[in-house]
Amino acid sequence: xxxxxxxxQQEGAAQDVPLRRNxxxxxxxxxxxxxxxxxxxxxxxxxxxVLAMTGSAGWAGLAAALVGAPFFFLCxxxxxxxxxxxxxxxxxxxxxxxxxxxxxxxxxxxxxxLTLLQLCACALVEGCLFTFFDIALSSGVPRVVAPAQVGRAxxxxxxxxxxxxxxxxxxxxxLFGIGRTLPALVxxxxxxxxxxxxxxIKGAFQTERAETAGSLGSQIREGFAWxxxxxxxxxxxxxxxxGNSFDNSLWLIFVxxxxxxxAPSWSIxxxxxxxxxxxxxxxLANMLxxxxxxxxxxxxxxxxxxxxxxxxxxxxxxxxxxxLVGVIIFASALQGTYLYSYRQRIVPxxxxxxxxxxxxxxxxxxxxxxxxxxxxxxxxxGAGATVLALLTMxxxxxxxxxxxxxxxxxxxxxxxxxxxxxAPDAVSNNRDA
Numbered sequence: 001x002x003x004x005x006x007x008x009q010q011e012g013a014a015q016d017v018p019l020r021r022n023x024x025x026x027x028x029x030x031x032x033x034x035x036x037x038x039x040x041x042x043x044x045x046x047x048x049x050v051l052a053m054t055g056s057a058g059w060a061g062l063a064a065a066l067v068g069a070p071f072f073f074l075c076x077x078x079x080x081x082x083x084x085x086x087x088x089x090x091x092x093x094x095x096x097x098x099x100x101x102x103x104x105x106x107x108x109x110x111x112x113x114l115t116l117l118q119l120c121a122c123a124l125v126e127g128c129l130f131t132f133f134d135i136a137l138s139s140g141v142p143r144v145v146a147p148a149q150v151g152r153a154x155x156x157x158x159x160x161x162x163x164x165x166x167x168x169x170x171x172x173x174x175l176f177g178i179g180r181t182l183p184a185l186v187x188x189x190x191x192x193x194x195x196x197x198x199x200x201i202k203g204a205f206q207t208e209r210a211e212t213a214g215s216l217g218s219q220i221r222e223g224f225a226w227x228x229x230x231x232x233x234x235x236x237x238x239x240x241x242x243g244n245s246f247d248n249s250l251w252l253i254f255v256x257x258x259x260x261x262x263a264p265s266w267s268i269x270x271x272x273x274x275x276x277x278x279x280x281x282x283x284l285a286n287m288l289x290x291x292x293x294x295x296x297x298x299x300x301x302x303x304x305x306x307x308x309x310x311x312x313x314x315x316x317x318x319x320x321x322x323x324l325v326g327v328i329i330f331a332s333a334l335q336g337t338y339l340y341s342y343r344q345r346i347v348p349x350x351x352x353x354x355x356x357x358x359x360x361x362x363x364x365x366x367x368x369x370x371x372x373x374x375x376x377x378x379x380x381x382g383a384g385a386t387v388l389a390l391l392t393m394x395x396x397x398x399x400x401x402x403x404x405x406x407x408x409x410x411x412x413x414x415x416x417x418x419x420x421x422x423a424p425d426a427v428s429n430n431r432d433a
Contacts, residue, residue: 017146019145019149019152019153019156022144022145022149023202024144024201024202024203025144025145025153027197027198027200027201028140028141028144028197028198028201029156029157029160030197031193031194031195031196031197031198032137032157032160032194032197033160033163033164034190034193034194034197035095035190035191035193035194036160036161036164036168037164037167037168037171037190038168038186038187038188038189038190038191039164039168039187039190040164040165040167040168040169040171040172041168041169041171041172041175041183041186041187041190042102042172042183042184042186042187043064043067043168043172044168044169044172044173044176044183045172045173045175045176045180045183045184046063046064046067046119046123046183046184047060047063047064048060048176048180049119049176049180049181049183049184050063050064050116050119052180053114053116053119054116059116062120063116063119063120063123064123066120066123066124066127067123067124067126067127067130068127069124069127070124070127070128070130070131071127071130071131071360071364072361072364072365074128074131074132075131075135075357075360075361076220076223076354076357076358076361077220078131078132078135078353078357079135079220079223079353079354079355079356079357079358080220080223080353080354080357081132081353082132082135082136082139082353082357083206083350083351083352083353083354086204086205086206087136087139087140087205087206087353088136088140088198088201088204088205090132090133090136091132091133091136091137091140091194091198091205092195092198092199094129094130094132094133094136095129095133095191095192095194095195095198096191096195097125097129098125098126098129098130098133098187098188098191099188099189099191099192099195100188101122101125101126101129101188102122102126102184102185102187102188102191103184103185103188104118104122105118105119105122105181105184105185106179106181106182106184106185106188109180109181114181135353135356135357135360136205136353138356139205139206139352139353139356140205140206141153141154141157142345142352143203143204143205143206144201144203144205147345150341150345151341151345154337154340154341155337155341158333158336158337158340162333171183171186206352220354222351222354223351223353223354223355223357223358224358226347226351226354226355227355227358227359230346231406232406232407233343233346233347233355233359235400235404235406235407236339236342236343236359237358237359237362237363238362238400239298239335239339239397239401240336240339240359240362240363241362241363241364241365241366242366242393242394242397243332243335243336243363244363244364244366244367244370245366245367245369245370245393246305246332246370246390246393246394247329247332247367248367248370248374249370249373249374249386249390250325250328250329250390252374252375252378253312253374253378253383253386253387253390254321254325256378256383257312257315257321257383258318258321260383261317261318261321294338294342294407295407295408297334297335297338298335298338298401298407299398299401299402300331301331301332301334301335302335302394302397302398302401303398304331305328305331305332305394305398306391306394306395306398308324308327308328308331309328309387309390309391309394310387310391311324312324312325312383312387313383313384313387343359374386374390377389
C-alpha cells in the first residue's frame, strides 16, 4: 500500500471514529497535556531558581527571556524545514533534547556543579527546540483527525493549553518549595511521557509530499506569499497580533490595579488561574463555535471587549476585578479558538509549517512592545490613560472587523476564488464543525 493510500485510508477511518475513541488523537493530547503542565511548572520556577542563585532580578529576567528569544529568529526557517521533514520525528527529537537539557539541571545541582551559564544555556536550548516542536504540533493536529473534527480538536488543544497555564504555576510553586531543581526534574519526566505518546501514534503528521524544490529562502518566501495572497488569513494574523498585545497589556493593568487596591499577594496570584478558568469553559466555547458563523462571533467578542474595558476603572474590589478580567479573557480566548480552528482547516498541508511560522511571527511580534509601552504608560500617565489607550486600540480593531470585506463574505460560506486570495478548496465558512 502506498503512503497516499494509507493516508486516505487513515482519513476515511477517522471520519467514523469520535475523538473520544480516536487512539492517535488521545495519545497526542494526553502526552502534550502532561508536557504542557510540566513546561509551565519549570517556566514558573526557572526565574525563581536564577534569582535564588544570583540575587539579581536582571539575571532572572534575562534567563527567562532566553526561552522566548529563539522563536523570532528560528520560526521562519523552522516552518519551511517542517514542510520538508517528518514532523513527528522532529517532535520526538525535540523532546529528547529538552528532557536531557532539563534533566541536567538537577543532576548538576546534586553534584554541586550548577552554574548560571548552564541555566542560561538550558533556557536557550529549550527555546530553540520549543520553536520547532510547537510549529510541528500545530501543523500535525489536523492530520490525526477527520476534517470535520478539526474545530473540536483545536478547541480541546486550546483547553489543554489553558488549563496547563493554571495548574503549572501552582505546582511549580509547591515543587520549588520542596526542592529548587525539582520543577526541572518534573518537566524532564513530562517530556519522557510526551516521547512515549508520540512514538505510539501510528498515523503520520503530514500528507505524502513531492520532492521539495528550491532553496530554504525560496520556501520561506512562499510561506510569506501564501499568507499575503490569502487576505482573510492575513487579517486573522493582524487580529492575533492585536489580541496577544491586548492580553499582555491587560494582565499588567490587572496587577497594577490590584496592588493599588492593597490586595494581598495571594489574591493577585489569582491572575494565573483566570486563563485556566477559560480553559474549563472550552466545551461552552465549542458549542458557540458550532452555532455561530464567523462574522457574528467576531463582532460579539470584539465589541463586548470594547464595552467591558471601561469598567476596569470603576471596579471597587479585587474579587469583581477578577470576574471582569475573566469575562474579557474568555471573549478573547473564544475568538482566538475560532480563528485558530478556521486557519487549521484552510491552510494546505504542503505549506502548513511555513504559513504557521509566518502567522505566528506576525502574531507574537507586538507582545513585548505592547507590554513595555503599557508599563511606561502606567508609570508616567496612570491607569486611566492606560486603559483609555487600550480601549482605543480595541475600538479601532472592532471597527476593522465590522468593515472588513473578507469577514463579511466568509459569513455566507461562499468560496472565494484563488485570485482573491482564498484557498480554492476552502471549506464552508458557515460554522466550525
